[in-house]
Amino acid sequence: MEVIFQSFVSGLPLLLIHFGVTLIMLALGIFTYVLVTPYNEIRLVKKGNPSAALSFSGALIGIAIPLSVAMAGSVNTMDIVVFGAVAIILQLLGYRITDLLLKGLPSRIENNEISAAITMVGIKISISLVNAAALSV
Secondary structure, eight states: OHHHHHHHHHHHHHHHHHHHHHHHHHHHHHHHHHHHSSSOHHHHHHTTOHHHHHHHHHHHHHHHHHHHHHHHTOSSHHHHHHHHHHHHHHHHHHHHHHHHHSTTHHHHHHTTOHHHHHHHHHHHHHHHHHHHHHHTO
16 A cells, blocks of 8 residues: 555656646647637637637637647656647647638637537547547557
8 A cells, every 4th residue: 555655646746747737738729729710719708609619618628639648648748848739739720721711610600600610619629639649659
């Protein structure tokens, strides 16, 4: 039992550091996402727009999935930062390309069209799963 406790005590600081760094990366990714999104999802969410809430939730999950894979596959904190940054960039690039290809989708989300938001969530999560798989190689 003492060995388990010692393992816990020695590993907990590293766990907390990796968890904290990954949360910071998530916050930076979402902050950047808000800057590059062609509409202000947070403002729309605050106004009660369910489509914007769905789309924003998709972005949160979409950025969190590859970041969690980057953290799980890391050997140190710098791995999380480097591969987390790559994951965020790929994710944001995927979102922007989607916005450009499906030109009417962002305005449809602003107009609270649930079908557009569901499509956007599907795209964001799909991109994140491919992104995560690429990080795990």
